[in-house]
Amino acid sequence: MTFSVAGRCAKTGALGAIVTSSSPSVGARCPWVKSDVGAILTQNVTDPRLADIGIGTLEQGYDAESAIRTMKAASDYPEFRQLAVVDRDGRSSVFTGERALGTNGEFYAQDVASIGNLLSDPAIPTAMGQRFLELSDLSLPERLIAAIECGFNMGGELDQERSIGLLVYHPDVSFAFVDLRVDYSDNPLGDLKKLWEIYGPQANDYKTRAIEPELAPAYGVKGDE
Template identity: 45%
Template structure:
């Protein structure tokens, strides 16, 4: 039903998540990020509360593994959960409950961890980690999307996917990338990739506009002088 990858860029310290699902609006429930703290994907039978709780624990000094264990222990039904975590230092943790849907798998790699359920094959997750590692040196968002495209090439989910999301945080209080395709009949990952390619040239401009409006570039829209 869902596959995702959380990752960290060792050069910039950015943290990010890319995720796709057969369910609608996966970006509204599953990815959670906090600048200079970590990133969490909570999926399968999703409990959104796990995301902010794990981030709170990471911010309080817990390791990725300890934060994951403590958050899961606060709630019942952990057998239905699948959760991945990466912290600001690139340390990872993951959990897949015994009742995760269909073929499922989770795998940590260098500065990343990928997981999925209701997969066509466990090799989908291995392809994601390999693609992320092989694209070292590229922008984090590009690396995350490379992993998603590798997942689809390896077979993706057992059925069609309909939504996707991409989020990246830096040292700012807000995400520098927060893009979603909430529903697509055909190929939400391709749609997300196109959205990123359109947003990428403007990403730094929106940071500039926020921090120093006197240097804000214009785009010719009404009211934008």
């Protein structure tokens, strides 16, 4: 009941993930990113604890495939899990357990990994991954949104999608550059795109305010001079 994309921008080193599901609040459970370390997706009868194990593996200098192996080994029920990893160098890997729900699929290549379960079309992860790779001139958030929109346009999951989350980290700071979530909606993708239209033009300003507040633009609120 979930499909998702993890990706890396080769130009900037930014890492990110986007995920949607018929379940509420998917952004709180499935996408995990750490600056200059990697992006991890854990879904399908989700165990969020596995992401910590995968991130820890990447922090020790191991690659995406090693992180997948470590997460599988740590799980008492790997057959229920679906995992994807993109590491700081863009190496990627995926895993789908034999008890993954319904029609499922996976795709991985340099800088991208995509997975899905209870899909209306098993080709959705491949199409999302390829769409991500085609759009290398766009920013990472825009590429991730476009990639998952491709999945929606192909029919998405069998049930109605209700939630979506977008998470992006830049390599030079430890906090999220983008962390947008729609926890329950009749149109989660449309709502996320509206949020990005509002937040996207301001994202760099918030980063500047954290690092160099004297250079930050005005806040545009009452009392700001």
